[in-house]
Each structure stands twice: as C-alpha cells, then as structure tokens.
Amino acid sequence: MTVPRRSVAARVVARLGGPVVRVGLVAVALFWMLPVLGLLVASLRPEANNVRSGWWTVVTAPAQLTLANYAGLLADRTVMGSLWNTVLIAVPSTVLVVVVGAFAAYALAWIEFPGRDVVTIGVVALLVVPVQVALVPVAKLLGGIGLYGSIPGLVAFHVAFGMPFAVFLLRNSFVGIPRDLLEAARLDGGRELRIFWRLVLPISRPAVAALATFQFLWVWNDLLVALVFADEASAPITVALRSQLRQFGSNVDVLASGAFLSMIVPLVVFFAFQRAFVQGVLAGSTK
C-alpha cells in the first residue's frame, strides 16, 4: 500500500471518529423516526390546522393536540369495519399457514416417500412466483366458486402464497431436530401426530414464531391482493385508506389517524416479538 501508515488525517479521523460517529448515528436515528412522528402529530391535530400549517408547529402550540380525529374514526363504521376485516383476514391466514405448512414440512423432513426431494424443491421454488402472476386466473377461479370478494377467498390466497415460505422455513428447522430424539419417541410407541404436536413443534418454536409473525404482518399490511379480491364489505384497512387518498390534502385528519390506527398492531407485534420478526423478515425476504 502506498498510503503512508497512519497519516495525520487518518489519526485525526481515528481520534474524532468515536464522538462524530455517535452524533451521526443519533442524527440518523432521529431522521428515521421523524416521518412517523410527523404522521402521529398530524393525526392528533384538527384538520383545520393541518390544512393551514405543518405538524411541527406543535412545538410552539401544543394545545392544539386533540384525540378528536380518533374519536371520529372509532365512530366511523367503514373504517372500523375495514379494520375488523383486516383482523378477520390476517388471523386465520396466519394460523392456517402455520398448521398446514407444519404438516407438510414434517412430511418432507421426516417421512420417507418416493419423490420427496422433487416435491421439496418444487414447493420451495414456488417462493418466487410473484403475486401478480396469479391475480387474473385466481380472480376467475374465485368468481367461479362464488368466493370472489369474500374473506375466505382472501384467506385461501394468502395461505397458498405463504405456503412455499412456510415449508421452506419449517422444513429447515425440522430437519435440524436430532434423529435419535424422534427415533426414541417412536420406539416409545408415540403416534406420529402426537410426536409432531408434542415434540417437533415445541422444539421448532423459534421457526414457528418467525413464520407466524412474518405471515401475520405480511397479510395485515397487504394491499395488492385485497385490492383485487376484496369487495366493499370485505375490504381491509389498507384498501379503505387507499380509497381515501383520492382526496389527499383535505382529509389528512382521517388519513393520518387511520394510517396510525392500522400501524398500531404491527408495531406492537414488532416490539413484542422483535427476534421472531427479524428472523421472519430476513428469511422471508425473497417473497
């Protein structure tokens, strides 16, 4: 290397590095939180104020903060109905993906049958099928069986599209269970279902938790699938918010408080299950 060792500049940087880096990181963190803070404050201001001035004026006039927007939202049947729809879609989708995926992953990991490797690879390969590819045909299909615009139709779609990832994640975890443990349980006369339920699932709790948090947030936050398959009665909060966007500018009170309302559950899940969430997102990132 031609650079002189430990040049003056390098030493200055090294000396200053610590404090400067720390201040920089604090600035980055604040910068990252600022947009969300802005949304929160805007959601707590009367619309008349939002139209006239920026949310940062709250610093000099904190008295303007009010919960009125949220009160209005709670009284709004459409918004609350759509939020409830989100729950009705996200919870069954999550439970079913875990259950159906776990059974399949167990079979692929620990039951020998011809073509097992092909099936495994086939299912995992489906991970990258983009949702877009299925929109047109599935819309026709659901229409054909009368599930178009219904919550069960949405749930079925989400469970199916969650399946490759579920199998991928759970099978990888199940395979890591020591063979002797399963052998011993089987020799003890344990029925397969019992072994699965009492031994395999508990051991793989981290993977199950990662899968569940990922799937739950994925479905909770989905817009595209709901936009295509939901009708007015089954529309989740994301669709309701997006239809409010058309009047953007005059309805920041509804939009900001609605958006924040829709974020509360994901944020709680995120902070409560950080590890599982991070694991899930990292593993499911190709989805």
Place this chain on the structure above:
Amino acid sequence: MTRPTGPLSGGSHRLAALFLTPALLLVVVFLVYPTAYSLVRSMFDARGDEFVGVENYVTAFTDDRTLVALRNSVIWVLVAPSLVTTIGLVLAVVTERIRWATAFRLVMFMPLAISLVASGIIFRLVYEEDPDRGLVNAVAVSVHDVFSPASPYQGARPREGGGLVVGPDGALETAPVGAQGAVGLPITGFDPVELPAQAASAVLPEPGAGLRGLVWLDVGGTPDRTGEVDAGERGVPGIAVEVWEAGRVVATATTGDDGRFTVPDLTGGPYTIRLAAANFAEPFRGLTWLGPVLVTPVVIAAWLWIMTGFAMTLIVAGLASIPRDALEAARVDGATEWQVFRRVTVPLLSPVLLVVFVTLVINVLKVFDLVFVIAPGSVQEEANVLALQVWQVSFGAGGGDQGLGSALAVLLFLLVLPAVVFNIRRFRGDRS
C-alpha cells in the same frame, strides 16, 4: 440432498400423503395452475377469445405506457438496491462497536413493520408541496431563505415610459446614461403596503459628482404623472443596483430608505443601470417533489427508508461471522480502519452482500404499493413500474386487458426467475 432424514421406523406413505395434501392442493390451485394459466392467457387477446401469439409481448415493448414502466423499473433496479446495500453496509460496520447498537438497529428496522400504504401516506405528508405543510419543502425553504431572503417586492415591473425596461434575464435595465446625472427609476406592480415602514418620500437627487439615482414606487391614480415623482410617493429601500459598462459590472450600490443611491467615483459613461431580477423574485416555495420529474427519486427514497434496516441487519449478521483474527491481524500490520474495511471486511462479506443485493433486486421488481400510494393520480403514469403496470392493465381504470396484463406478469416472473436458482442454491447449501 445430502443429509439423511429418513426413513424412520415409523411413518408411512399414507401418512405423508395425508400431511402433504392440504399444502400441495393449495399451491397447485393458487400458484402452479395460475402460473400456467397466465402463460397461456398471455398469448390471447384482451378478452381472451382470440389467439394472438406473441403480440402481447410485442405490445409490452412498444406501448408507450408500458415502456415508461419498464424504464422506471430499470432505474429502480440500477439505483435502489446498490444504494441500500451500501448504506446498510456502512451503518452495519459503524454500529459494530457502539453500545446502543441494538436500539439503533431497532429504529432502523421499524419501517418494515409498517404497511407500505401507511408508509406511503407518511411520505405523501413529508413531500407535500406547500412548504407550510410538507416537511421537506419547509426545510428547503428555510435553508434557502437564510442564504437568499425572499424579496418583499415580488412582481415589480418597470413603469411604462419611465426609463426602465425588462432585460433578457428578468432584470430591469435603463438605456445607457452618462455620469454627472440623476436618474429616476420608477417601478410599479406591487402594493405600497409592501414597502417597509422606514421607506421615505421619494425626492429625485440633485445632479452632482458620480452617478446618482432614485428607485421609487410610482403609484397610479388620478393625480399621478407617470414616470414623475409625485407627492406622497415613496422610495424603494434595499434594492441592489448594478452599474454596467461594456458588458461588465463596474459598480454596485444599494438604495437607501428614500430610494436614492449614489455611485460617487464614476465619470464618463455611458453606463447601463440594472436592477437584478433577484430584487423582485417570487419567494422560493420548494420543489414539486410529487411532480412528474422528481416522483421516482422520491418513491425510491421512501423505499430506502424502509429497506435500509433490512440490509443493515443482514449485513450485521454477516459481520458477526467474520473471523476477528483477520481484522486484528490487519490492524496490527498498521492498516487504517478504511484499509481494513476496504481490503478485509468487504471481501470477506461479499457473499452476504450478494445475498442482500439479490434479495433487494427481487423486492424492487415487486414494488407496487409504494408507487401506487405515493405518486398522485396525475403523475402515476410517470412513476409507473412493471409490478404496478400489471395491475393497471388488468384491473385499473381504463384497463381490463388481461392478455397484456398476463404477458406483463409473465415478464415480471421471468425477471425474478434467476432468484429461484439462487434461492434453491442457498436452500441446499444450508443443509450440507
């Protein structure tokens, strides 16, 4: 498949079938069949009646709107993943020895929990054009005003026949004048209440040494004599005056409270007096972030806000697996931190960086909600990307061409297909 996982003493084909059927049924009905259907459908016309071969694919590469979407997708792929990987790498390395790194990473990761719709609404607020409401423009305007304060005399123009004309760059200019004179420069076009309180009555200076002049607000009305100083008319304070000779500025002055200015040491001439456009500039109101030109960079910035935490977290995990010895050895050899980073950390991390990059590329190709929500309806065409165009063509307003929609979906699929190989490799690698 290297690792033996069966057969165990128990377990039967029947049981395997029982366990697998629900999952396989779901993926066949919702993933395999639709993919095949889309492939076939992409070769039929809009209504699905007539076989058109590759016509839809030809349309995809010739139709203006789709080409814009494709072009934007290319911009996204070229810019966004490498940017996020780089920032993620820097943050991962920098936070390595910080005690509160966990809290920092938590903050950075949080946007991933928020729906893209909510993120979109957040950024609609941030980039709102009105600087009284949008944060970015509010900051831009205050920074701008520190360096060049807004003029109180917006919209000023020369009084017709008063000696000033509008120059090519918006400045107000006189015809050439000689020194030893007093030049009256009447302007109009703004309300007298805009004049600062200290503005004094306008009086044309007596001719004398140097070049003298008066800039005043020549108001209209019945007693008014156009281009003449009337009673009650006031000077315009604080106007920057430039004196030009032969194409360059030879002197500058600023008008006083009575609107007068003097450039004492000028002789001869002729000179042109100019009042630069900046004296009368409209106030800076920030940029139209959500307009046709800037909307894609703005949406990419929002995506960056969301995905940086993701990249950083993956890279942090990769950093943890780098052997400490290699770094220490380099440091002992006298390498600077930059050299350690450049020649040891990055090469050792490159497999992880590749994973991050590929994953981000896939994510970018599927970006839909963000563009859909952040770009206002009027510029959605300019901000369009492939994943959004699939929806627009098949289901959007004025769309309904499911043939072209299917072709675009297949195209999208083909673009993310390389990731299949990558994923399976990783999958198999994990197990060996």
